[in-house]
Amino acid sequence: METLFEAGVHFGHPTRKWNPKMEKYIFGQRSKTHIIDLDKTISQLNKAKEYVRKIVSEGGKCMFVGTKFQAQACIKEEAIKSNSMYVSERWLGGMLTNFETIKDRISRLKNLEKTANDPSNSRLTKKERQVISTQIQKLEKFFGGIKDISDYPDVIFVIDIEKENIVVREAKTVGVPVIALVDTNSDPTGIEIPIPGNDDAVRSIKLVTSLISNAVIEGNGIFEKNKIEQEKEQNLKSVQNSNSEKRPNSKESEAKNSKKVDKSD
Numbered sequence: 385m386e387t388l389f390e391a392g393v394h395f396g397h398p399t400r401k402w403n404p405k406m407e408k409y410i411f412g413q414r415s416k417t418h419i420i421d422l423d424k425t426i427s428q429l430n431k432a433k434e435y436v437r438k439i440v441s442e443g444g445k446c447m448f449v450g451t452k453f454q455a456q457a458c459i460k461e462e463a464i465k466s467n468s469m470y471v472s473e474r475w476l477g478g479m480l481t482n483f484e485t486i487k488d489r490i491s492r493l494k495n496l497e498k499t500a501n502d503p504s505n506s507r508l509t510k511k512e513r514q515v516i517s518t519q520i521q522k523l524e525k526f527f528g529g530i531k532d533i534s535d536y537p538d539v540i541f542v543i544d545i546e547k548e549n550i551v552v553r554e555a556k557t558v559g560v561p562v563i564a565l566v567d568t569n570s571d572p573t574g575i576e577i578p579i580p581g582n583d584d585a586v587r588s589i590k591l592v593t594s595l596i597s598n599a600v601i602e603g604n605g606i607f608e609k610n611k612i613e614q615e616k617e618q619n620l621k622s623v624q625n626s627n628s629e630k631r632p633n634s635k636e637s638e639a640k641n642s643k644k645v646d647k648s649d
Contacts, residue, residue, distance in 0.1 A: 385422050391587040394420045396568030406568045409580035418568040420580050429592065432563045432577045433599040436539060440603025441610070444538030447530070448593070449551050451475055455543040455583075458590045462597035463529060467604065469537060470529035471551075480536060480554040490531055493523040536560050539576075541596050544583040546570050565592050 388394065396402070396410065396418030409428075411421035436446055448470040450459035456472040463470030471479070479486050500516050508516075540555050542548050542564040552574065555562045561576035565583045572578035582588040 385426060387591065388422050388425060388581075391582075391591045392585045393425060393581040393588045393591065394422050395582045395585065395588075396420050401569045403569055403571050405571050405573060406566070406580065409566075409572075409578075410568060420568065420582070425580050428577060428579045429595060432541075432579055433595060435563065435577055436541070436596055436599040437603040437606070439538050440600050441606035443607055444603075445469065446596075446600050447471070447537035447540045448597075449475065449540055449548055450543030450589070450593070452544055452547050454586045455589050455593075458586070458593050459543065460529065462593045466597040466600035468597070468600055469533055471526075472529060473525050475548060475551050476526055477550055478554075479530075480551075480558050480560065483536070483558075486527075486530075487533070489523065490527050490533065493520065493527055493531065496520045496523070539563060541593070543589055543593070544570075545572075545575065563596070565589065 394411070396406075399413050399416050399418055402410075402418055409421055409424050411419045413419060440446060446466075446468050448459045448463040448468055450456065450472060451474055459470055460472045462468075463472075476486075496516055496519055500513075500520060536558055537560060540551065540560055540562050542551055542562055545552050545562075545564045545566055546569060548564075552562055552564075556574060562574075563577040564572075564575050564579065565581050565588075566572050566575065566578040567581070567583040570583075572580075579592060581592055
């Protein structure tokens, strides 16, 4: 709790901007600013971490989304650290609901990168190389964090659901659960696990995002461990099946031995 307090997670919005649906997460107010109940923040945060850990441990993928200035750097950093997808620039409408078009744009980005790295690129004129470079930079800005996406993420972690309302709406449409850092001015309805906390302070955003990122890393570790154990079991079964096929049938052996005895008699 002390760490959350030092990061300013408990500071909500001015009382005049509050959303009544956040009342159960509010401890009180000071200087016309709502104070968030950190006991409830810790409870929700633990639920969120366990939820993410379980999904990722079963092979699921988590996407990090935070496009406000205060969130951009840490969203990108923590997502990369946990080998997750992320969107830290503007969320383009249709990233989930118009998925095939988005995949086409990502494919375009990959093709341009392949062209740029091709040794034969030296035959292109300076202007042509510049055009390709400009196109790559533009596409990388919006799609760089989801280049490896092949299907919907299994869970999305969001900073500030008021700003990212399109993300929340699209996720609901396609059935992807959302966990989010939710401030006192927001409506947590429809969020799988709302984490009550300050979604404006950099330290608060950084702390909560890093904890979710660590949960993803732990989930990945469990998944890889289970994968190795399953492979060992499969290899062991293959060896056992192979040995059983090579081993002669006991009844056939007895029959052969009986014939040999009869002949000797």
